[in-house]
Amino acid sequence: MAANSIEAEGAWQKALRSAGTGSCVELRPLDDGTVAMRNSRFPEGPALVFTRPEIDALLDGAKKGEFDHLAA
Structure with a gap:
């Protein structure tokens, strides 16, 4: 899926903890039921x-x- 078609689908969401740090993973649900990251x-x-x-x-x-070992 092209980035521009994802852009047309809605707003990205990130964890509140990452606000202002510039180190964010953002997610958004897509119309077809998949999730973009x-x-x-x-x-x-x-x-x-x-x-x-x-x-x-x-x-x-x-x-x-299960992923706690990846956290700093």
């Missing part, structure tokens, strides 16, 4: 697009602490 430092750069089951697995793993 991008680095806010590069808003014109590429976005990764994930299926709903992929996002559900990511969020479940994050809630269970």
Whole structure:
């Protein structure tokens, strides 16, 4: 999916904790049920697009602490 077609779909959302730091991962739901993810430092750069089951697995793993070793 081209970045410009993603731009037409709506607003990006980022975690409140990242506000003002410039180090943000932003997400937005797309009309087809997928979810786009991008680095806010590069808003014109590429976005990764994930299926709903992929996002559900990511969020479940994050809630269970499976990625805590990646946090600074």
